[in-house]
Amino acid sequence: MGEPAESFNIDSELTVVQEAAQLITEDVDLDQSIRRILRLLSHLHGLNRGRVLLAEGNDPKKLITIRYSYGLTSEEIKKGRYVAGEGVTGYVYKTGKIALVQDIDEEEKYLTRAVFRNVLPNEMVAYIAVPIFWGKKTIGVLAVHRLRKRKRPFQRDITLLKVIATLIGQGLRIEEMVAARTADLESKNQLLINKMESRGAAHGIIGQSPLLQEAVQQAFLVAPTNTNVLLQGESGTGKELFARMIHIASARSGGAFVSINCAAIPNSLIESELFGYERGAFTGAVSTKIGRMELASGGTLFLDEIGDLELALQAKLLRVIEYKTIQRVGGTKDIAVDIRIVSASHKNLQLAVQDSQFRLDLFYRLNVFPLRIPALRERGGDIRLLAQHFLNKSNGEFSKEMKFNSDALAALERYAWPGNVRQLENVIKRLLLLSDSRLIDGHLVEDVLAHEISSETLISHTVHNTEPGASPGDVRPYMKVVSDEVGEIQEALRRQRGNKTRAAMSLGLTPRQLTYRMIKLKIKNE
Ligand SMILES: Nc1ncnc2c1ncn2[C@@H]1O[C@H](COP(=O)(O)OP(=O)(O)OP(=O)(O)O)[C@@H](O)[C@H]1O
Ligand SMILES: [Mg+2]
Known part of the structure; x- marks a missing residue:
């Protein structure tokens, strides 16, 4: 692990914090997010071998183990287990206090457990550990090594690590919420499946x-x-x-x-x-x-x-x-x-x-x-059941493991389904292929359904128009005349936070068509 250029630069601290905030709040894959944050800490600030230790369930001995890390071998990760109060890490976990060991060779409490001393540089190495809170309760520890000799004041590292620990705590909370919700949906789904073992x-x-x-x-x-x-x-x-x-x-x-x-x-x-x-x-x-x-x-x-x-x-x-x-x-x-x-x-x-x-x-x-x-819209709870059924089917077909969050299911339920079960099946397939995370959310469902409405309107209007008495004025053209296409595309990109696939869907375009228009109209995706 190379040492980065010495910096007191507030900008690089902000970079880490901003990145971390974004990763934690937007990415569903917490595992990857935390690893990326730890990597940034190492590369930008020389805070090396970052690790996040968390409590193991309801263990009465209150064991904490390394759950996420950067720059540690799998052997080292396995060794990094501490009972509350044990060593410096266990002390931080037990007390909720911050620990700064300026020279690990001089600190009695420092156990040298996860990483052997000879793996570390042959000079003075420091260890910083900060608690991760869940409300007022300490649920884990964020810890790093750094070279003692670096000019950057320890206080700045501690402040930075405290902010990162808060963000990670937040991320864990979100993850648990999502997991709870998913588990909830899964168990409901199982209930429904059991009930479904009917003759039909x-x-x-x-x-x-x-x-x-x-x-x-x-x-x-x-x-x-x-x-x-x-x-x-x-x-x-x-x-x-x-x-x-x-x-x-x-x-x-x-x-x-x-x-x-x-x-x-x-x-x-x-x-x-x-x-x-x-x-x-x-x-x-x-x-x-x-x-x-x-x-x-x-x-x-x-x-x-x-x-x-x-x-x-x-x-x-x-x-x-x-x-x-x-x-x-x-x-x-x-x-x-x-x-x-x-x-x-x-x-x-x-x-x-x-x-x-x-x-x-x-x-x-x-x-x-x-x-x-x-019709499907007359069939109450069946939309959820069928959506889950088709998701399972498509997951198998495309070797994926996608799930719906509850907003997604609610959005599916609100829709009128003029094309009934066949349309639902097609929409689920499309969602599965369009979602860039494992959790299909309500926004994506709404985007896809908005696109469905426009094609359905086209069909119903065509039919309408052949009926006697329908004046051409009744018919709204499917492709509306776009007076400010640049503005519309920019707005769609902004709303979808730069995600081109979603922006394209919301405009009723394919991603390729959108890319083509962006090039033609010289629109940058910022
Ligand atoms: N209750 C259901 N459970 C599971 N799949 C269903 C259900 N109803 C319909 N489908 C599926 O939806 C699709 C459309 O069904 P089907 O072809 O039987 O409809 P249809 O009424 O004959 O439509 P059309 O009038 O357009 O011919 C099929 O893929 C079918 O397997
Ligand atoms: Mg048929």
């Missing part, structure tokens, strides 16, 4: 809210019957998950679960997909193809977004339900099928019936058992 959970359906539980129970009641089920619910509420659960819980689980998304496949192709075709039925039909209805025979046919099925096909579907037979396209033979239909729609099918977009007779056939899947 076995099928990946997470949620404890009464509305969801009711839907799950109804699904289980209807599953073993052969009735057709119509699942209605907003986009992303879990309709497909329910459809699969109904299949698995039914007597048909040995058969296939076959699904077709009527909104994703052009109507011209749906017919041959559903019914299959005979060889030569049309150009390109080089061999016979079995349709999905035949494949689903003995199992379950899931007709997703049934509201998008055109009227001609609705008539054909109705025929299948009534006669329990199909004909392949280009064929004449009736083929018996035994299917149970679970259909789903995010549109209100009753309204479609009123608008003559959907056949009433087919609606009745499909809607033998209506099941409404609640």
